[in-house]
Amino acid sequence: MLILAIETSCDETAVAITEDGRRVLADVVRSQADMHALYGGVVPELASRNHVATIGALAQMAIDKAGIGKKDIDAVAVTYAPGLIGALLVGVNFAKGLAMALDVPLIPVHHIRGHIAANYIAYPELEPPFAAMIVSGGNSLIADVRSYTDIRLLGTTRDDAAGECFDKIARVLGLPYPGGKPLDDLAQGGDDTAFPLPRAKIEGHPYDTSFSGLKTAVVNIVHNAQQRDEELDLKSLAASFTAAVSDTLVPRIMAAAQELGYDKIAVAGGVAANSRIRADLVRAAEQAGKTLYLPPLSLCGDNAAMIGCQAYYEYLAGVRADMTLNARATLDIHENGW
Numbered sequence: 001m002l003i004l005a006i007e008t009s010c011d012e013t014a015v016a017i018t019e020d021g022r023r024v025l026a027d028v029v030r031s032q033a034d035m036h037a038l039y040g041g042v043v044p045e046l047a048s049r050n051h052v053a054t055i056g057a058l059a060q061m062a063i064d065k066a067g068i069g070k071k072d073i074d075a076v077a078v079t080y081a082p083g084l085i086g087a088l089l090v091g092v093n094f095a096k097g098l099a100m101a102l103d104v105p106l107i108p109v110h111h112i113r114g115h116i117a118a119n120y121i122a123y124p125e126l127e128p129p130f131a132a133m134i135v136s137g138g139n140s141l142i143a144d145v146r147s148y149t150d151i152r153l154l155g156t157t158r159d160d161a162a163g164e165c166f167d168k169i170a171r172v173l174g175l176p177y178p179g180g181k182p183l184d185d186l187a188q189g190g191d192d193t194a195f196p197l198p199r200a201k202i203e204g205h206p207y208d209t210s211f212s213g214l215k216t217a218v219v220n221i222v223h224n225a226q227q228r229d230e231e232l233d234l235k236s237l238a239a240s241f242t243a244a245v246s247d248t249l250v251p252r253i254m255a256a257a258q259e260l261g262y263d264k265i266a267v268a269g270g271v272a273a274n275s276r277i278r279a280d281l282v283r284a285a286e287q288a289g290k291t292l293y294l295p296p297l298s299l300c301g302d303n304a305a306m307i308g309c310q311a312y313y314e315y316l317a318g319v320r321a322d323m324t325l326n327a328r329a330t331l332d333i334h335e336n337g338w
């Protein structure tokens with residue numbers, strides 16, 4: 001089954017062609033990051049306009065790359081939630097038009113379910129059930145993946161997402177947007193114990209997280225140093241910050257897998273590209289005797305191949321949308337919002 005999949009939930013315009021879920025025939029991603037970097041973060045209105053300008057050409061590019069014709073497409077899939085509402089609407093409306101013109105089913109896909117599915121592409125042997133952690137610019141959550149389509153939320157952030165926190169701290173340290181990768185690079189060789197930083201715990205909610213206290217602590221260190229005209233060891237501050245994020249995330253996903261009785265853990269989302277978090281996950285999984293699935297960096301960020309992959313399993317489970325499909329800025333991972 002050939003699915004043309006569309007992803008426009010934030011600042012990547014992406015179109016992919018997937019076959020029977022896990023085989024990727026084409027995966028075209030156009031990041032708008034350079035444009036948003038001018039403003040130090042994603043400007044929603046600009047993101048939407050840019051999606052409009054490029055989505056048609058990218059869809060044609062994906063079709064050409066896959067070496068197929070439009071008539072070969074069996075279904076159109078689209079990220080419809082969660083994300084920037086204007087950005088999502090571009091993808092949803094393009095997908096509706098294409099599905100109607102081709103007279104094929106329209107499959108709505110939850111963005112976070114797509115991130116989890118990036119692991120199915122990277123690891124053909126991976127099947128549910130497993131515990132999953134999705135850490136991206138907009139989300140930080142831990143989920144119980146009972147089956148391809150029965151996914152339950154175990155915990156989430158009470159405030160900032162991990163990636164959002166990386167981006168904000170990077171900005172304070174004078175690094176370019178998106179700041180996750182530059183901050184990761186800066187932290188290399190830094191002393192991760194140089195700055196004592198908080199690791200939040202939420203009473204009674206072991207899988208929930210909070211990053212706002214950590215963010216404020218780092219911002220205060222930087223501002224105090226600026227006011228006193230003191231030079232900061234930025235390498236060690238970046239390393240200490242990253243260690244605090246990792247210490248917040250890694251034990252939680254390990255505990256979730258343990259409590260659920262799963263021997264498999266999958267991690268996804270842009271922050272899963274962080275070298276310290278990856279290394280800590282590998283070590284913790286080894287110690288606990290769990291198999292860890294970490295997608296390659298190319299599949300960690302937003303892409304449409306992961307949406308096409310998840311769409312296949314949604315389709316097998318009977319999920320279809322009609323022309324009333326609307327975008328949703330927020331939607332829990334287990335909810336049906338179409």
Ligand code: KG4
Nearest residue numbers: 136137138163180184270271273274301302
């Ligand atoms: O999954 P993604 O591409 O987009 C969303 O769905 O949000 O994640 C983007 C986020 C950004 O916040 C970016 O700074 C962060 O992932 N990121 C990283 C790294 N590479 C990307 N954060 C920490 N370390 C990295 N190496």
